[in-house]
Amino acid sequence: MLREHEVGGSNPPAPTIFCYEEEMEGYSVKEVEKKWQDYWKKINLFKTKAVPQKKYYVLEMFPYPSGDLHIGHMKNYVIGDVISRYKLMQGFDILHPMGWDAFGLPAENAAIQRGINPEKWTYNNIAVSKNTMKLMGLSYDWEREITTCAPDYYKWTQWLFLKLYAHKLAYRKKASVNWCPSCQTVLANEQVEEGTCYRCHTPVKKRDLVQWFFKITDYADRLLEDLEKLDKWPLPVKTMQQNWIGRSEGAEIDFSLDKIDQSVRVFTTRPDTLFGVTFMVFAPEHELVPKLIKGTSQEDEVKKYIEQAGKKSDLERTSLKEKDGVFTGSYASHPLTGEKIPIWVADYVIMGYGTGAIMGVPAHDERDFEFAQKYKIPIKTVIRPKAVEDFDAAQKGAAYTEKGIMVNSEKYTNLTSEKGIKEILKDLETNKIGKAAIYYKLRDWLISRQRYWGAPIPMIHCEKCGVVPVPEEDLPVLLPEEGVDLTPKGKSPLASVDAFVNTACPKCGGSAQRDADTMDTFVDSSWYFLRYTDNKNKKEPFNKAKIDAWMPVDQYIGGIEHAVLHLLYSRFITKFLYDIKRIAYDEPFKALFTQGMVLNKGEVMSKSKGNAVPVGPFVERWGSDTGRITILFAAPPERDLEWTEEGVQGSNRFLNRVYRYGMQHLDEVKHIDIKDMEVATLTPEELKLYKNVHQTIKKVTHDLELFHFNTALAFLMELLNRLYRVQKANKFLLRFAIEKYMLLLSPFAPHLAEEMWQKLGFTTSIFKTDWPGFDPNYIQDVEIEIVIQINGKVRSRLTTEPDTPEEAVKNAALEDEKIKKYLAAKEIKKIIYIKNKLINIVIK
RNA sequence: GCGAGAGUGGCGGAACCGGCAGACGCGCUAGACUUAGGAUCUAGUGCCUUCGGGUGUGGGGGUUCGAGUCCCCCCUCUCGCACCA
Structure with a gap:
């Protein structure tokens, strides 16, 4: 038994694991995979067409070249590779490039710690990573490679x-x-x-x-609105971007100050609560604070508070801390009532959002409520819930933050919040002391x-x-x-x-x-996907015709950790380049797939945690195909995946079974042409198998479209199990089944499929062959099983032809021995029949 | 606290519109072939059972002939944001 730490380790490999077919001497997966990798390169299989007819741009997030790639990286690339090969077989002209996000701190740190030149360090790592990618047999066009630290890129x-x-x-x-x-x-x-x-x-x-x-804030609205266009993006990513942009509608209102001949502007989303203002708060960094406190008795105290606040980190200022603040000794006057409003300084108001000053409405804001309670500031209720006639927030001991009916608000009293917001805004605008405004959480980059x-x-x-x-x-x-x-x-x-x-x-x-x-x-990575379309251009970042031929990226694949980093920046830069008419698309990635992480012993696989399984030694021992199947079968790709030794062995077993089955029947089917098959002459058993193949083509194709690789592979395993169970079969049928099987398997295990394809006598690459289609006439089973339920519980089953009329099924069900027993002396209330599925007899 | 997602055998995970829960794989059990088995093949494998059946998808209620799936309440976990005015 292999211990986990031995996976990809240096132990000499057991021969039976190493071979598809143990009897064949010197036949190693390593050599076979190398053979086909060389062959694909020789025939330029992955070379990008200069002018695509029917384009498909598939892209995985490029890595920082930290040296050894581990299985966590491999997962990302394998997903892209499956899609790329599948689309290739569907006749698309593919752009599937790879490159290096090569600027960054690790190179510099290596230089500081070990005295290595950062450039040299980086290029060494690139060489190692690239070599590993080649071992995986990934379908990249290396002619399109880019490196962000190269002068012709930066x-x-x-x-x-x-x-x-x-x-x-x-x-x-x-x-x-x-x-x-x-x-x-x-x-x-x-x-x-x-x-x-x-x-x-x-x-x-x-x-x-x-x-x-x-x-980037100039683009906040468009970045937000255009999320709607991204119907092939995962919802969580869109939600995260939406929250990050953080648009809120409200009003800017100016309050005049008593001390200085200047007013202060605040932002609020609730102008309808304006009559509930009982204090104001300025952020400690607010520019007007020094002016307000100058020469007052409060000056020293406020200065001390500001100084302390400045020393704290954001974390200390915000998290789980009781609010505190100091009175400035200064007042503002209410824009509508002229009332005197005390001004405080408190660090729960931050300079980074809004105007850095707020109107305090304790009755209708939780934070203001907490602050007012602590410092005994009056709490004045100006909104009541629709259903409660006399409401008082102070009495209730909590702020009422919902919208409702305005009270204690002079002429606005009895208006709904919605109506009141409109009315107050209108009046503020007339008096030029406020206006409607939209604020964003998003800051400039x-x-x-x-x-x-x-x-x-x-x-x-x-x-x-x-x-x-x-x-x-x-x-x-x-x-x-x-x-x-x-x-x-x-x-x-x-x-x-x-x-x-x-x-x-x-x-x-x-x-x-x-x-x-x-x-x-x-910044480097916010436009790299554009450079791939014309990576050798010396005159411009990319040629307009070339980029318009390839953009946008049809399928982007990467980790969710970039939801508000790389993915937001890239959208921004794309929109900018669209605006200056350099590109014709204002969204870079049409479809996005975010894959889950690879865990080892319950923790994220990473070099620093010491649980990374490096790809090089693994492939050396088990082959790329085994790694690919393990990754793709163990869990749906969007979910986290626990990497296990057992999983690896299971995948290897499956591939061995495929190979063995092919080899067992090779002599029999080698010189058969499936065009000569006559479906009409098949026996009922054979017809069933023939239909199974068609059904599998349908299911695998369907699941590939949805990224359901684990279930697609399950269907392939199922078909293989069925094939093994067939003792004797028509040669034409066997040939048909094996051929289609290899085609369906090829995106998942490309080396094995290509190997078998050649053994079957084909002289062109399997990837130059069309993806198989299915015949809808052979999708329905020869016979089906109908479940007989009594009061919703399965009591018996019957086998019949598809689409048997209701009457016939009903009668057969009522004649069933087991059913008869249940029905004895019972009254049948009704019978529900679901075609080709079940019949439910409801009795009293 | 707010937002998003998830809870199914010993484990990873299946189940389209409400219609046979547990596909497929791992593990385990028994057998076959074997000098050997960590190879391969065959059969079995949710739980309970008096072998009739009963019961079962985080917990509780509801809708329905029928609920893993729909509705209401609650619990747990993961991720994101976090005084955003």
Whole structure:
């Protein structure tokens, strides 16, 4: 018995596992798979057509080349490979490329820790990964390979930056940003998970820094609305994007201030609660706070509070903490009643959303309620539930947050919330103290990184001319290879490379400095799927005709972890390129499939956890086909999959059985042409098998369309079991069954299917053969079983021809011996007949 | 707290519109072939049973001739968001 740790290990393989057919000497899976991989390459099977007629673009998320690929990676690629081969056999012109998301921190860390050049490290890893992919026999067109850290790729990433800049969608601003102290760089909002860095899970800190942003918020509405177009995306991903964009409709309302001759703007989704405002809260970072407290008795206390709040991380400020705050000693006046409203500072209001100031309506907002209770601020009810005449939130001890009927609201009293919102907005607008507004949770995409191994931001800082873009013809701005100290010091390593930084201003020719930051690697991957369509173009990122011929991606496959990262960024960049008329589609991925993870001993398979099963040694021992079947059969692909030794053995057993069956009958069927088969001469038993083949073609095809690979394989196993049970059969029928069987199996176990195909005497690749169709005339079974129920319980069965009329079935059922026994002296109330399925006799 | 998804044998998982629950595989049991079996083949395998049958899809109720599937309530788990005004 193999122990689990031996899977893919270095033990010499047992010969019976290693061979499809134990009797055949020197016949190893390894050699057979190599043979067909070489053959596919030789005949250019996966070469992309320059001009596709009927295109199909299938793509798996490209990996970061960390070296050894493990089974978790393999799952992603195998799913894509099945689809690609299936579509190929259906006559599509396929684009199925692969590449490397090659910029990123691990290369830099390896360089720091072990003194290896990041470029060298990365290209070594690419070589290893690529070699492993070749062992898997994946159907990539390697001519289309791209590498994001190669200058001929990142030149165009920089080009993209310049285009965004030209359209005012790339800008620089000072902002409070997320800083990861471990990675020593800033992060975009999407890259912070529960207050920690998505990569290393160190709690992030806030820092005020000048950084480059992409204005993704300009696209918030379209990114949200167009989710509706993505009917072939999984709902959870769409929901996550929807929540992330976080659109809310409401109003901006201005409150005038007593201390200074300025008003403060708040955002609220509930203008109908305006009469319930009993206080205001400003975020500690709000720009007006210093002005408000200047010279007051509260000044010191407020300053102290702000200072403390500033020290806390986001996590400490938000999670599970009782709200606190301080009174500023200052007041605002109510825009409609003129009432004096006390202004507080509290860190439950954050600068990052809305205007950084809120109107406090404790009666109708849970957070405001909690705050008001703590500081004994009045709670004034202005909305009542429709069904309750006199409602008081303070008495009830909880905020009423639903919509309802307005009360205590002067002329608006007795209006519904919906009506009241409209009326109040109208009046605010007339008085120019408020208007309808829509706010988003989505923030602009912070793309500067203070690290070396990324695409340099193509910008130059000139004392005279300000920020000047590098002219397009000067791209790429190359990363310096010499004299770079990579040790993180909180600023970009490039900043201290004089030869890189010092340059001439493109505008005035005077001395100037290059921007020393590099771009977020998610910028690299936000457009890579476009480059595959024209990966060798030296003049432009892609040719218009070529990209329009291939885009959008028909089927994208990857992990759900990119739901609001890569997938959102890619949609944004695609829409931008559509707007500047570079591409004809404004959504990059027509269909998305998110596969589940591979677990080993209950934990996600990963190198760092030490439970990764590397693909190389595994394939070496068991073959790629066995790995593919194990992955595809064990669970539906969207679900997590527990990798087990038993699963591997079962899959290997299945493939051996397929091969053995083929070999057993090879002599018999080798020279048969199925065109000579006469279905009319088949015996009833043979006809049944013939129909089984047609039924299997139908079911496997159907399941492939739905990504139900596990059930498709179950049907193939079932058919194989039936074939084994047939002792003697018509040669033509056997040939027919084996041929169709190999075709159906080929997307799943391509090497074995190709091998058998050749043994059957074919001289062209099985993948150049049409996917089999079924004859609808041979789908229905020769005879069917009808269940006889009494009061819904199965009591007997009868066998009959399909579509037997109701009367005949009824009579037969009533004549059934077992049934008769149940019916003795009972009154039949009614009989329900479901054609070809069951008959239910209802008795008293 | 909000949002999404899921709960079916010893295990992974099947079951289209409400119509035979447990396909297929693993594991297990017995047998065959064997020097051997960790190969292969055959048969069996939800649970209980007095061998008639009873019972069974997280728990409880309901609709229906009939519910894993539809409706209501509750429990558990996974994932995402998390003071979003």
